[in-house]
Amino acid sequence: MNHAVIVTDSTADIPEELVGKYDIHVVPLRLMFGEETFRDGVDISAEVFYKRLVQSEKLPTTSQASPAEYIDVYQNLMNIHPNCPILSFHISSGLSGTYQSALLAKSMLEDPPLIHVVDSRSASYGFGVLVVHAARLAAEGKSAEEILASVEQLRQQRKLYFLVDTLEYLKKGGRIGKAAAFIGNLLNIKPLLSIDEEGIIYAVEKVRGRKKAITRMIERFREDLGGIQNINVAVGHTADPASADPVLEELSRHYNLGEVVLTNIGPVVGSHVGPGTLAVFIWPS
DSSP, X not given: OOXXXXXXXXXXXXOHXXXXXXXXXXXXXXXXXXTEEEXXXXXXXXXXHHHHHHHOSSOOEEEOOOHHHHHHHHHHHHHHSTTOOEEEEESOTTTOSHHHHHHHHHHTSSOGXXXXXXXXXOOTHHHHHHHHHHHHHHHTTOOHHHHHHXXXXXXXXXXXXXXXXXXXXXXXXXXXXXXGGGOOOOTTEEEEEEEOTTSXXXXXXXXXXXXHHHHHHHHHHXXXXXXXXXXXXXXXXXXXGGGGHHHHHHHHHHXXXXXXXXXXXXXXXXXXXXXXXXXXXXXXX
């Protein structure tokens, strides 16, 4: 049977153990500190990155992989897995040119019908969970069509919110989207954010203090999830796994937790949201 092959980019922030377990092929984006260039998740760890970020006077810049890099990845996979469909999932086209780069690579290959390039309209583990789901289905021998349909269903069920210590990183990185109106100088304001159906960041509300922001985040989830009691959850943190504890403790008071994933928000995404960011992703179990 021609099992589907799963490709994604490093902004999916998938833990290494899941990447290895499900044979997910990750194409790294790049991060530049001045004249130094690092491959996201390959040449620099999240721990090293965040220490360097807070000490740096100038923010790093980022760039997507080129179409040529995707051509190399796709061609290599087509040689290893002839006649197998390739499903390539990427960060929202509203936040990065990565999807367009992969799409262009597909158009330049001789046998593009086997390649499906998907705009996740999300970021970090907001689409990382979709990639892992696709990889699990591929391992079960599901067809490309079955996988894509199931992934879309999960995308619609998956809920996400994230809070940042400051909007300055999103502003300087040009990713602030519809949250621009929330920029202000009010003391200790923590913006609660999400990503809309177009894959653009938008502001949900602003809350005074981190503890209250987490409480409001959980309240929002409860409103969104309705009567659902059994959930899976992932928490993205900036090299600070203990920051997930208050969220998980609060969620466990209201829900039966199934799969729990803790993941670093990687350097490329982290350069745009900044240290202290906490992202929570929930989907039915």
